[in-house]
Amino acid sequence: MSGLARTYRGADGAAGPLLFLHRTAQVALGEWVTVTMPGAPDRRGQVIDAGEAMTVVQVLDDTLGLAPGRAAVTLTGEVARAAVGPELIGRALSGVGRPLDGLPAPIGAALRPLNGAPMNPARRLRPSEFIETGISAIDGMNTLVRGQKLPVFSGPGLPALELAAAIVEQARAPRGEPFAVVFAGIGITARETRGFLERFAKSGALERSVLYLNQASDPTIERLLAPRMALTAAEYLAFECGLHVLVVMADITHYCEALREIATARQEIPGRRGYPGYMYTDLATIFERAGLLRDRPGSLTQLPILTMPDDDITHPIPDLTGYITEGQIVLSRDLHRRGIFPPVDVLPSLSRLMNAGIGRGRTVAEHRPWADQLYALYAAGREARLMAAIVGEAGLGAADRRALAFAERFEREFVAQPDGGRRLDETLGTGWRLLEGMPREDLTRLSDAIWAAHAEPPNRHTAEPSG
Amino acid sequence: MTDPRTARIRRVTGTLVEAAPLPEVGLYELAVVGHQRLLGEVIRLEGDLATLQVYEDTNGLATGEPVVPTGRSLEIELGPGLLGSILDGLGRPLPDLARTHGDFLPAGAEAATLDPARRWDFTPVVAAGAAVSAGDLLGTVEERPGFQHRILVPPGTAGVVATVASGPLTIREPAVTLGDGTPLYLSHRWRVRQPRPVAERLGDDRPFLTGQRIFDFLFPVAEGGTVAVPGGFGTGKTVIEQSLAKWADADIIVYIGCGERGNEMAEVLSEFPELADPRTGRSLMDRTIMVVNTSNMPVAAREASVYLGMTLAEYYRDQGCRVALMADSLSRWAEALREISARLAEMPGEEGYPTYLASRLGTFYERAGRVRCQGAPERTGALTLITAISPPGGDFSEPVTQACLRVAGAVWALDPSLAHQRHFPAVDWETSYSEYLARTQPWFEREGGAGWGAARRRLVELLQRGRELKEIAALVGPDALQDEDRLILESARLLRELVLAQSAYSATDASSPVGKTLALARLGLALHDAAAAATAAGRPLERLDLTGARRALAALRDAGPADWPGLVAGAEVAVREVAGREVAGREGGP
Structure with missing residues (x-):
């Protein structure tokens, strides 16, 4: 990557969230781009296909009214980065890191690339510590363990966010160690956002949380960045600041829809139900960022929430998620209808790491x-x-x-x-x-x-x- | 500064890079890509434009950066020091990468598979003047305590021995020099996509003992055989693969974690060194090689990792070892293939997979087998392949599962409803099958005990009948069934729990010797017979007291390898007592 910014006057085409540039030099994959047009706020984007003949830029903001011929496209020479650091705790930011709480933009202790790097499997520490969530169906039957990724499989209209909020409020580290919550809202509605924020503020959970909120009204493409922003911040808090971090991401289904939308705009060959063939790998780069490392005090635990379209657990989104995560908590429409909260169906639910987190010395021997x-x-x-x-x-x-x-x-x-x-x-x-x-x-x-x-x-x- | 002959990157899209001019390179040749020195493999050539799949993260790779061909294709260095190692999909030891680059994996890191500085005590068996050819034994080094690593003449090499070294050698010092000056080292390099040659493929009549009752008893696999284990998520594929890696009767285990979970690999990596090899008592890691490419590591290296693991397994097979290769999961490999194919804009086949999916899978499975190895002294080796498959939505009609079913010799199909009942291994005994059954039965009759085949047949019948009755009971209620039928339901359930279910986490029953397997099946059936005789004689099922016999059988099942033989006689008495008491009860009865 060059590290130098270059500006091109006029792009050669646009389609949906994509912008096409012909005859560019030294463009890097993943390079951060700014698009300026007179009379419009700057837009940001990312190179998703770097070519001398043609480069494709994915624009992160709304492309309504974007005229490629009149736009100036600056290739910044940098990859997408997020400001990270303990000062982010207590802040509410957009899915791309802009402040939503009226405070100035965070400067952070460091800037970290959004994509992160895979943990060396040989350096991972095997998860073995019980997290008390206060939910009997989880603590007793499907125990959550530090460093685990345990998704909630919900259905439309089921109270998954309420369950997540309850867990965030009640979760306790076994010995009261420093603990933080990072919440990534992905395409959630204004109603859900407000409800969540009010509950967080009232319970005091906000003081130990970082919120990244990509709302349903925000550009679709930002949904792809929001979980990575949140995880980059969480990794820093966990592995550099030594905190035990719980990352709640809602709703992964919106993330996958966005992934499909971009793949279609790029005219890629679709896989099952139109989702791109690389969705497994893409989701893995999110979920696999959970874990613990040897000789580092913190941990990163994930509680992603997804909505099963039509309550179908074989739909590609829950299916691929289930193959990556370490179990699942399944909500039941039948229990919900009968007024049972939380409506956790323990039969299809599973925590794969439960055995490592329970028993003598952890919970109770029996x-x-x-x-x-x-x-x-x-x-x-x-x-x-x-x-x-x-x-x-x-x-x-x-x-x-x-x-x-x-x-x-x-x-x-x-x-x-x-x-x-x-x-x-x-x-x-x-x-x-x-x-x-x-x-x-x-x-x-x-x-x-x-x-x-x-x-x-x-x-x-x-x-x-x-x- | 810029040499116009140097190839430059023209395009970067996902894991693919287009570079030109590269008029001289060949297909599957490796090249060093970009300033970060990423490794790439040429997979398409058009004029002087080459398309490379890059084995590492391509973010930040820019057009205009240089591409330098290496003249080699994807290889692995084979020699002493492989056992106990943990490699990524390209053969780099992960602990070494952690030492040099920290807790997270960088792109473009370099690390040698084998330690070039380590000295091995070489004991030659050839002398100057001997004529040697491919596969001939040159000497041995003790790779791990008790394991003699055979140093062989590499495939395709022959000549007359001129000089022989002995004593401590590194892999960079010649062990033997041939008359034409060719040096032979303790190690050699091999292209991972190319099968290693053998003298002859042999038949498959010796079973590969897994220690898992349901496999050894119902669906045995032969040594050198191939198994497909398809199952949706949560059905326990990985636990099965890990149980086999721990308990299977093999000299060497190669375990490929292909596109799977990092925490699972952490579990294996922390657990295996602690566990003892059931046959030697030494650390399990002493017979194990791990190839680890988790789902978030670069996708092209995932594609390569299965070939790397296969080559490692073949290398030990050539030494005359019985090797088991576990691949978890081949679906992730197929997905990597699909991802790369889609980026190449190839015409897709079913569900977007490339049309060459089935042929690639077939070629891969065919690298397994029991063989007579090349060279002298004469020896046989076996490579048994156990592959997990992760069908989307648990639907076995999808292309990867179907392609694997066509080539695998045995299928252990996993069933989510059994997993929901917490019945593990969740193997569906109706859809699973083994083509090795007939050929391995004589061995089991001989070594497992007489009556093996008969007990197996009866067990299958009883399970089958049990399932039919269960369907009827679901319609009419169990109370509407005859006593005789209700007993079959009960016995089928008991035999499922005794014989088919086996806890991978049990300290004593995680592995079951064939003798114990047969004893459990035989006594379980005998208990059914005793109870059936009683009901046939008019005794109501409710009044049969089977508790004592069941307890004795459960105790037998849960007993460890040293203890179970002592419990057989007691269990037999308990079963006989049922028959005796029931008969007596009838005689003195109401």
Whole structure:
């Protein structure tokens, strides 16, 4: 990359968000571009195809009224960078880093390239520390672990953002270590933005948060930058400032739509449902920025939210996400309809790193069999519910009837929970209470030793001190 | 300053670079691209314009920067020091890159696969005057404690030995010199896309023991065979690949993490050195080579990584080792191929994949096999290939899965509904199959125990019948079934839990010896027979007490390799007691 700025008078074509330049020299892929036109604010863009014969610039701002012939295009000689640093905490910025809170633009402690660099897998530290989210269906059944990327699979109209907000408010580091939240709003509506901001301000979460808000009214193309801005800032806070950073990104579906829009504008060969064939790789460059590094104190945990179009989990967006992330939290329309909050369906939900974060010294020794037992009974109850729909409840065997009743209680008393969150010991206690209501022979996943220890505990339902 | 003959970048688009003039380069030749010295491979030539796929991040690469051909194609240096190493898709050791470049991977970093300074104690077996040809043994070095690395004459080389060195040598000092002056070193370079030659391909009648009951018992794979493991996300492909890497009966394991998760690789990298090789008791890393190209690392290197891993596996096979190659996941490799093809504006085939997808996959699978190696002394080697496949939406009709199914000898199909029931390995025993079944059965009858084939057949029948009855029960309710049928449902469930399910995280049952596998199946079936005899004699199913026998069988399943043989007799008694008591119960009964 040259490092020198060069200005071309007049571009040779434009289509959608793209601008075409003929006969350019020394243009670099990813080079940052400014486009000026008399009487219009400066626009910014990025080189997405660098060629001597033709260069393609992706314009980040609205291209309405952009006349290529009258525009001056400056190739800056720099790649896209973000200002990063601890001073960003408490700020609200646009998806491309402009202040939205009326304060001056952040200068930052450093400027970092937006794309980052992949972590060396040999330097990664295996995630193993429990994060308490205050949500029973997560803490108990699908435990979130530091350095994990655990998406929420939502559907249109389901309260995914409320769940994210609750997690942000309630999340606790096990030993009260320094903790920060980076929120990337991607194409979210003004209503959602306002609701989120108000909740954040009221709970005080804003003071430890950095917000990057790309709203639905902002140019589509900025959606591609917003998560990278947020992650570049988060990486700095995590690995240079030693904070434990939780990155919430909503909504990844809007991000993928933007990716498809640009691919189509470039006349690329479409893959499944019109999404570009490289969507997996592209999403991986976002999600894989979660993790921990050896000999560095901080961590970067991701909680991306995506909306499954038509609640279809096989749609390319949830499908490719599921292949990259370490599990998923799936929201259920059925539970939501019945007024259960958070409407987490624990059966298709999964935390792949759960085993690394639970057990003796982390949560409690019997966490795994306890969760397996709840899961098995609930799964049996759901199966019985299906069967009851066909043969009627009276047609069920005695064990199936018990499982069915258990499933009802599990949903109403364990999954559903009051505002403010449950501590882990409350979550465990709630689960035990449900299990105690069942005959011993139904509890096949609990060994006699665990059952006996629970029945006559020295200190019942209490989490062991960690460390 | 600018030499007009130097090739310059004309265009950068994604991972592709067009450069000219390059009139002399050949296809698949490597070139150094740009000021950052990125590595690229020529994949298309038109006149003097060459298109290169660049193996590293191309952001910041500009038109006008130089491109210098190297005259070589993508190669790996093969020699002692590979075992235990963790390489990226281009063969660079990742720990070395961390030492020189820090925690994040830069573009254009250089690191040698093998340490050129390390000395190996070479024990020659040839003397001056001996005529040698490709594959002949020159001598050995102890690569890892207990592992003798055979130094062979590289393929395509022959001559009469002139001088022989011995004692501590680096890979840059000649071990043997031939009469025509050709030096032979402890290492040599090989093009990763080119299969290494063998003397003869052999049959596949020896099983590759996985330690996983469902595979060894129901869907065995032969040594030198190929397996496709298709499954949607969350069905446990990676856990299966890792279990096999830990427990499978092989001399050498090559594990390719191709476009997968970084945290998973971190888990493998922290866990493997701690684990003991079940056969030697030494660190598992001593028999393992990792090739790691996570999903966010450059996509062209992902495409190359599977060939790199295959070449490493072939190299050890040529030494007479039994090698297992795990590739997780081939779908990510195919996607890399699609991405590159799309950027080349090639005419797409199904779902945008290039039309050569199936032929490339076929050629790759065919590099597996049990072989007679080239050269003397005579030896056989085997390369068993286990490939994970990640079909979008879990839909097996997609092109990558279908192309793999056509060439793989065994298919272990993973089922999300089993995974949701937390039944692992979540292998669907109806859609899975193995073409090695018939040829490997004699070995199992001989080594696993008599009755292996009969027990297997009965188990499959019972499972099949169980599934049919389950569908009926879902319509009419289980209470509407006859006792006999309800018992089949119960027994099918029990055998699933006893034989088919196996916890990869169990300290004692993560690997199951064939004897234990057969004992569990045999006793599970015997328990079914005992209960069936009782119900047939009119005893209601509700009044059968099977708890003791079930407990004994579960204890047998959960027992470790040293303990399980001692529990067989007790379990047999418990099963017999069911029969005995039930018969007695009938006699003295109501």
